[in-house]
Amino acid sequence: MANVFPPSLKSLVGALQALPGVGPKSAQRAAFHLLERDREGLARLADALTAADQKLEHCKHCRMFCEGDECRLCTDPNRDGRALVVVETPADVAAMESATDYRGRYFVLGGRLSPLDGIGPDELGAGQLESRLAGGVEEVIVATGATVEGEATAHWIAECAARHGVPVTRIAYGVPVGGELEYVDGSTLARAFSGRRAVEE
């Protein structure tokens, strides 16, 4: 980067590249935008990052982000501790909560099995999942993504649950609502076909 920038501007442009998908050019653009047009937003972002860094931990039960060591979902007495939805990311918890009427608890893996990237069961909180399964869970609902790694992760969770004698279900994968067969991709259609179910009368 140009020598004409003062050190603190250079560090800011460098630090902004920690954001996903942000390279030198867009980091520079973001830095100038904040400095010239949104000083208030800049200060607010600095404070929010500092606060998040200091406060946010993973819940010791479900690995969701929380302030303190237990999250609201795990301590809420109105939620059913017998059902456990296992998802990949905290964002998936948010998606489930806003789209469904599920009132049980969650377990956030924080990724999916991917041996090539060095992500094995330990990285996904295998120990915490086991102790969760041993603690009164009566149904595990696997809600990992419909990708190759998501499948592998689902199999691994099913094995863990089987060891504890807990029944496992998996959310349905198939033609999305509003989808027309003609425009659905082949893999999805094949999956929907192989996952066909008896029509309830």
Next chain:
Amino acid sequence: MANVFPPSLKSLVGALQALPGVGPKSAQRAAFHLLERDREGLARLADALTAADQKLEHCKHCRMFCEGDECRLCTDPNRDGRALVVVETPADVAAMESATDYRGRYFVLGGRLSPLDGIGPDELGAGQLESRLAGGVEEVIVATGATVEGEATAHWIAECAARHGVPVTRIAYGVPVGGELEYVDGSTLARAFSGRRAVEE
């Protein structure tokens, strides 16, 4: 956003939307990325933002970003104070410095004339530019963008310089180096044609 996120995570996702082109979804993605995969980058970004907010001011002479009230380019005794390049943004200074061998000084407008957006001469540092023109400048080189607002801004600068009896030139706009006439857009070609110059022998 989902209720399931703790307050400091919600504030972080909100604050990240101050960045240009970042909406709720990409802010959430960026927050998770920093929190889960790059805590060090998160802390570094927080520090860099705080430092930039505290240290960076505009140079009192040229309006470039600097720490303190005068920038390196304005205080460097090896630079020629008789030439003044006027650009729109600090990034343009960096571009000029890395591409040309110009060794004079700069003036950063911090935008371009755009009456509809409430950006007039005062917002572009008219007062500072006038005092700069009164202070021994012998050539003003206008390097604003080749846009409608850039043109209007160039005219305004030329007027200012004329009032101080300072000659004005403008960088050349035309077919870019490596450009083939067939693929250059019509406006650029028209501009290149009308801006034709005598061939030096």
